[in-house]
Amino acid sequence: MARLSSTRRRRLLTLLVLAVASGALVAGGGTALAHSAGESTHTASAGADGRIIEVYPNPTTAQNRGEYVTVDLDRPGNWTVTDGEGTARLPDRTGEFAVTRHPAETATHTNVTAVEAGGSFQLAVSGETLELRRDGRLVDRVSYEDAPESQQWHRDRDPHWQPAGFRPRDPATTGSTSVEAFVLPDAPGAPTEAIAEADRRLYLAAYTLTSERVVEELIAAHDRGAEVRVLVEGGPVGGMSTKQAARLDRLAEAGAEVHAMTGERARFRYHHAKYAVVDDRAVVLTENWKPSGTGGADNRGWGVRVDAAATADDLAAVFKHDATWNDTVRWSEFRSTVETTDQESSTGSYARNHPPLTTTADSVTVLTAPDNTDEELIELINETDDRLLIVQPSIGSADFPLLEAAMRAADRGVDVRILLGSQWYNEEENDALASRLGERTEGSDNLNIRLAEGNGRFGKIHAKGVVADDTAVVGSLNWNDNSLRNNREVALAIQDEAVADYYAEVFDGDWSSDGTREIPVGILVVTIGAAGGTVLALKRRLEFADQPNRQRS
Missing domain, CATH: 3.30.870.10 (Endonuclease Chain A)
Structure with a gap:
């Protein structure tokens, strides 16, 4: 499907727009981008033939053995990398090279050719400035503060600090x-x-x-x-x-x-x-x-x-x-x-109203989070002209980026319907969300929200699906920041009118069921503080205190 292509080009354009909008564009043809996870800045000379592309200062090894900085050289020359105390001279050829004091240990973290640094070259966890030079002239500089443990800094990713061992994928x-x-x-x-x-x-x-x-x-x-x-x-x-x-x-x-x-x-x-x-x-x-x-x-x-x-x-x-x-x-x-x-198993029995549909789809695209799903789904929603159907157990907040894209679609005349769950753990927050959306859209006729109770068709809403014109998206992605930014999620975008109509028919049946309750957007209700707030936890296993981001199943 055409709308899911050219990802690399859009990412670079997005980074440029963000840099300009935030005032990060600096004189001399360089850019400086700051990030919340271990503050960092990056400055590159205009038309540079080499660049620093990866830094790994804080591996989980004794004395951080195996730490390295990777550079990418487009032409041979007299290239060096320095941290101000030690210097490494790079090979006089093109390619990628990992500068390190411990080549053997570095080889367990990257397949890039290792170059051993001399002197006191060492990547400090508390902060460092690294410079790439050619014939003594500064070509690229990267500075960081408080390097996160077991995370790598990457030049063209947002955010730049990402867990070691994670390699983002394109659709x-x-x-x-x-x-x-x-x-x-x-x-x-x-x-x-x-x-x-x-x-x-x-x-x-x-x-x-x-x-x-x-x-x-x-x-x-x-x-x-x-x-x-x-x-x-x-x-x-x-x-x-x-x-x-x-x-x-x-x-x-x-x-x-x-x-x-x-x-x-x-x-x-x-x-x-x-x-x-x-x-x-x-x-x-x-x-x-x-x-x-x-x-x-x-x-x-x-x-x-x-x-x-x-x-x-x-x-x-x-x-x-x-x-x-x-x-x-x-x-x-x-x-x-x-x-x-000990957990009880479900034993319900339900009618089989919708048999499977077998057909030939125009195209199928694999989407993954946190790699690419956010920008691909936003682009899909932005290009929607007629119908946008969304089914979710709940949505994290009114300013969730995918939801904001859906509201913009309603503003331009797209028929947007959102079907949410009505279980004890999400009913109040879903009611509150509908009210928030009503305030922002001023009761737009193009935006409608309902809470589904099943009424014999099913027990509860657990689907995470989208129908956008003739494209259907099916997968594990919950509409909250934790799912979009932190979890491993997988979805397929199927571009085909028959497939989209199949899921739309299921959606319509669930929407019109006697068990659904329509929420009149625009009526003010009190937002439950616990539902709208975010509880930050240092430990991975405590990250379920905030109900909208909790991964129940």
């Missing part, structure tokens, strides 16, 4: 391909059927996994000789259930490769993605692999299967990126540290 689009769109609880067999009969590979990414049927399919695939790998979140909100621990025990005993993402230095606040790679097909869900989700026993959820090797390969690359760093631990090693909790 990847596959052309015309067969897809199956389905919804839950109407089609509980679809997710299991999508992962069945794997012969070569079966990678399953999960926030939680308690479905016995799914575990049986994983073990059966392993017994057939397929490579079976599972990655789960090691510390879900509310703790890991006793049932999930038993399911993972069984998988590991059967020989499947099971990992948990965990630890205070994890690259993502939560591994919240829900997808599978099955040979040359892929399935992406809004639901967890458990009875209330894929089992069809409670949640309204959306899902899609894609029969395209390119899409499967791209998701396989995401899985390998996430499952092969030092924040993922084998279940056999992690098991002894897990304290489980």
Whole structure:
């Protein structure tokens, strides 16, 4: 789909606009960008032939051994890098080079050619200024303060400080391909059927996994000789259930490769993605692999299967990126540290009003957070002309960027409807949000919000979906800052009129159900302070105090 291309160009343009708007453009052709996580500035000469592209000052090693600064040289010359105390002379050739005092240790962090620095070259955790020079002339300078632990500074990323081991991805689009769109609880067999009969590979990414049927399919695939790998979140909100621990025990005993993402230095606040790679097909869900989700026993959820090797390969690359760093631990090693909790399973039964739709989609694009989903969805919403349908359990705040884009769409005449949950834990905040939106849009006829209670069609809203004209977006992304900026989330954007109409029909049925309650935007209600505030926590596992950002499932 054309609207999801040219990402690199837009990112560079966005950075330039932000720099100009913030007054960061400085004389002499350089730019200086400051960031909240470990303040940093960057100045480059106009038309420079070399640049500092990465700094890793604070690895989690004794004496920070392995710290380095990476430079990219476009032409040979007399190049040097200095921290003011030590200097490294770079090879007289083009390419990328990692300047370090400890080349062997640095090789465990980067594949870039290491260049050993002499003298007292050392990257101070409390702050440093690094200079790249050619023939003694300053070409590039990077300064930082208080380098965050186990994070790397990257030149062309926003924010510049990002967890080590995280490599942002661009969206990847596959052309015309067969897809199956389905919804839950109407089609509980679809997710299991999508992962069945794997012969070569079966990678399953999960926030939680308690479905016995799914575990049986994983073990059966392993017994057939397929490579079976599972990655789960090691510390879900509310703790890991006793049932999930038993399911993972069984998988590991059967020989499947099971990992948990965990630890205070994890690259993502939560591994919240829900997808599978099955040979040359892929399935992406809004639901967890458990009875209330894929089992069809409670949640309204959306899902899609894609029969395209390119899409499967791209998701396989995401899985390998996430499952092969030092924040993922084998279940056999992690098991002894897990304290489980007893949690009830859903046992509801619902009508099957919407059978799956199989068709050929015009294109499918893989989106991931925190890599690219924000700007891609904002662009999608900005280009919407006629209809914008949004289903979410809740939305973090009235100034959430995707919601602001939706309100701008309503202002220009797009029919915008937002369907939210009405459970005990989100009803008040959703009511308050509707009132806030009404104040900002002055009761626009183009913006309507309802709270859905299911009325026999489902137990609760858990889907995270968008229909924007003829594009549908299906995935794990909750509309809050934590999900967008900190979690690992995966979604597919399917550009096809039939697929968009399928999800729109489901949306319309849920919208018009007797169990929905329309919220008259514009009527003032008191905003609950706890719902609108953000509780900051230093520890990763305490990040669920704020209800809008809490990852329940």
